[in-house]
Amino acid sequence: MxxxxxxxxxxxxxxxxxxxxxxxxxxxxxxxxxxxxxxxxxxxxxxxxxxxxxxxxxxxxxxxxxxxxxxxxxxxxxxxxxxxxxxxxxxxxxxxxxxxxxxxxxxxxxxxxxxxxxxxxxxxxxxxxxxxxxxxxxxxxxxxxxxxxxxxxxxxxxxxxxxxxxxxxxxxxxxxxxxxxxxxxxxxxxxxxxxxxxxxxxxxxxxxxxxxxxxxxxxxxxxxxxxxxxxxxxxxxxxxxxxxxxxxxxPMKLAAMEGLYEGEKDAGIVAIGILNPNKTLENDEKTFIFEFTIPYALSFLGYHNINAFVPGIKDLIYGNEDQGIISTQEKMLKGKLAVEALETYKEAKKSSDESKMIEARKILDENMQYFGYGHIKNPQDVIPPxxxxxxxxxxxxxxxxxxxxxxxxxxxxxxxxxxxxxxxxxxxxxxxxxxxxxxxxxxxxxxxxxxxxxxxxxxxxxxxxxxxxxxxxxxxxxxxxxxxxxxxxxxxxxxxxxxxxxxxxxxx
Known part of the structure; x- marks a missing residue:
């Protein structure tokens, strides 16, 4: 569109x-x-x-x-x-x-x-x-x-x-x-x-x-x-x-709210800070020009546990196996499977192919939670401003x-x-x-x-x-x-x- x-x-x-x-x-x-x-x-x-x-x-x-x-x-x-x-x-x-x-x-x-x-x-x-x-x-x-x-x-x-x-x-x-x-x-x-x-x-x-x-x-x-x-x-x-x-x-919304690129355990919350305008997902520049952080507060705020791991933007985009977080690219693949399965289901319905409809519906149901990712063109598109x-x-x-x-x-x-x-x-x-x-x-x-x-x-x-x-x-x-x-x-x-x-x- x-x-x-x-x-x-x-x-x-x-x-x-x-x-x-x-x-x-x-x-x-x-x-x-x-x-x-x-x-x-x-x-x-x-x-x-x-x-x-x-x-x-x-x-x-x-x-x-x-x-x-x-x-x-x-x-x-x-x-x-x-x-x-x-x-x-x-x-x-x-x-x-x-x-x-x-x-x-x-x-x-x-x-x-x-x-x-x-x-x-x-x-x-x-x-x-x-x-x-x-x-x-x-x-x-x-x-x-x-x-x-x-x-x-x-x-x-x-x-x-x-x-x-x-x-x-x-x-x-x-x-x-x-x-x-x-x-x-x-x-x-x-x-x-x-x-x-x-x-x-x-x-x-x-x-x-x-x-x-x-x-x-x-x-x-x-x-x-x-x-x-x-x-x-x-x-x-x-x-x-x-x-x-x-x-x-x-979790991506929370990461954006805190400008959190790298996931952390015992994560602190930035009480006051100025973001570095040159910081991107790809570079290693500091996220903040200035920050005052309250230790452990973000882990507690997000998960009611001061030692909890809070995923950052990189974890959510690239995945983190240790924390059981799948990458956006994987979600996009699952989303495309769901979108394609829906199209296959509609075509099978037109031709009254029951077995193909059942097979397509199974694939659709398995991947439906990522349906929207099938329309995402770039993993970084899921990062809010x-x-x-x-x-x-x-x-x-x-x-x-x-x-x-x-x-x-x-x-x-x-x-x-x-x-x-x-x-x-x-x-x-x-x-x-x-x-x-x-x-x-x-x-x-x-x-x-x-x-x-x-x-x-x-x-x-x-x-x-x-x-x-x-x-x-x-x-x-x-x-x-x-x-x-x-x-x-x-x-x-x-x-x-x-x-x-x-x-x-x-x-x-």
Whole structure:
């Protein structure tokens, strides 16, 4: 397939996904923060908490409405730009997305109307239940989408049907409860909770710096910092499990995340480092210009064993007999056997040659796990972009550590001191809001760029997944979406900043 077409299709989907992910995390976390605030209102019957809830609920609604638009476009792109992928995944990828649309999105959108417009029209308790159901529904939407994405990272619970050339689900629970999908879901929603907490404490800090709506800002900051600290600790735990699953299921991604060329026992993790741009698989130059390594940490992070062997890029490309790792070249040979067996099966079926069909099906089944390698032309093509993965991963980790520290500082100063006496902390809190988005986007870059060149890990490279359409059409739609999404983002920022400047005292 034309290389430029694939590149433009990838660029378009990356553009849509990254813009969509600007809106989603705030929805995931702010929904629960609003629900907590409304719970306090219902329990205390204090109008202050109703006013506080309605203010944050308005910001939630703005973000929710704009985020829906990008999500719908992204789902359509599977059919327009990735038709071969959509066919190959059969009912597996579509089923979770269908459940998300029918169950989760329907639930959150239905109760969103009650939550936003139902004040004084339904009872307090029913309104509170509606608010909680919107928050839960948003997270259930994320569950089904991330189950689908997790299957792309680690395909399971299916069999390949050579008659239809589709993967078909044979165990729904294997797909739903895949350890990759579960760890991805937990880590992703936790990152959304942390980002929403940063948003709440950052906006509250702005009010305190302006010396207005002080009680509202202080109370909101305590809730935001408490929610943020709890969820940031959960983010660390879920991140550990997510990295463990990457080590087990996608070792090349882990090697790229750490810039690890040579496999090591007792491997350390690079806490801070600068990659050598001249380093390649073939030369013997140092991987890093500068590095600070924590001993044993990568072995423990990846395999929960400080003495474990962590395969490097060279091990995964050239193989390592001592560690039972077969080379990419061997996988390519097995993949070609699978591809050829599928063609033989289809020809035998046309001629009604039963024995040849059985023989071809046996070869196909034996080598199906490497099917995608049959379309790989060069072993080094399976190496994802190392610098993008390395820096994205480390930016995410460093910023995540700062967020945890910030929540501790803000919570301490908000409960034990007067935080208004610490303007430098308030300014740091305000300017940390964009850092939350950077960390969140960096995490998705690691997840998606780290599994390249695969659309489905080991089964389908992106070059085969794309639709055969005119490159010009994709280019035109790319720029249309870029303009549209940028306008939506600008609109959200303007509407939100306007609401924030109005403040909580205005009736929402």
């Amino acid at each position: 034309e290389e430029h077409l694939v590149d433009w299709s990838r660029a378009q989907f990356a553009l849509t996904a990254m813009y969509h992910w600007i809106f989603v995390p705030l929805t995931l976390g702010l929904g629960f923060i609003v629900a907590i605030m409304e719970t306090i209102y219902v329990k205390t019957n204090d109008e202050f908490w109703k006013k506080t809830t309605k203010f944050w609920m308005t910001l939630f609604a703005i973000n929710f409405a704009i985020g829906v638009a990008t999500g719908i476009i992204m789902e359509f792109e599977f059919g327009t730009n990735w038709a071969n992928y959509s066919w190959f995944v059969g009912d597996i990828f579509g089923a979770p997305l269908a459940v998300e649309g029918i169950l989760a999105f329907f639930m959150e959108s239905t109760f969103f109307a009650v939550m936003f417009f139902g004040w004084n029209k339904v009872s307090k308790k029913f309104h509170l239940i509606s608010t909680w159901l919107v928050a839960i529904g948003s997270n259930l939407s994320a569950l089904w989408i991330l189950v689908a994405n997790g299957w792309m990272q680690y395909p399971t619970g299916m069999t390949f049907n050579p008659n239809t050339v589709r993967n078909e689900m044979n165990n729904f629970w294997d797909v739903l409860l895949s350890p990759v999908a579960i760890s991805k879901f937990l880590h992703t929603i936790a990152s959304g909770y942390v980002l929403a907490s940063l948003f709440v404490i950052g906006v509250s800090a702005w009010y305190l710096l302006k010396k207005r709506d002080i009680l509202f800002a202080k109370k909101s900051m305590i809730i935001g910092a408490t929610f943020g600290l709890i969820t940031s600790l959960f983010l660390i735990l879920s991140g550990d499990e997510s990295a463990h699953q990457v080590a087990l299921k996608q 190392i610098s993008i993965n390395f820096y994205s991963f480390h930016i995410m980790v460093i910023l995540g550590s700062w967020f945890t520290l910030l929540f501790i500082i803000v919570l301490f100063l908000s409960t034990k001191r007067d935080i208004m006496n610490y303007p430098i902390i308030l300014k740091a809190t305000l300017f940390t809001i964009p850092l939350g988005y950077i960390a969140s986007e960096a995490g998705w870059i690691v997840a998606e760029v780290g599994r390249q060149p695969w659309a489905i890990q080991d089964l389908m490279p992106v070059g085969i997944a794309a639709t055969k359409i005119a490159t010009t059409n994709v280019m035109i739609s790319f720029f249309i979406f870029a303009i549209l999404f940028t306008l939506l983002l600008i609109a959200e920022i303007k509407i939100m900043t306007k609401q924030i400047k109005i403040g909580p005292d205005k009736e929402h």
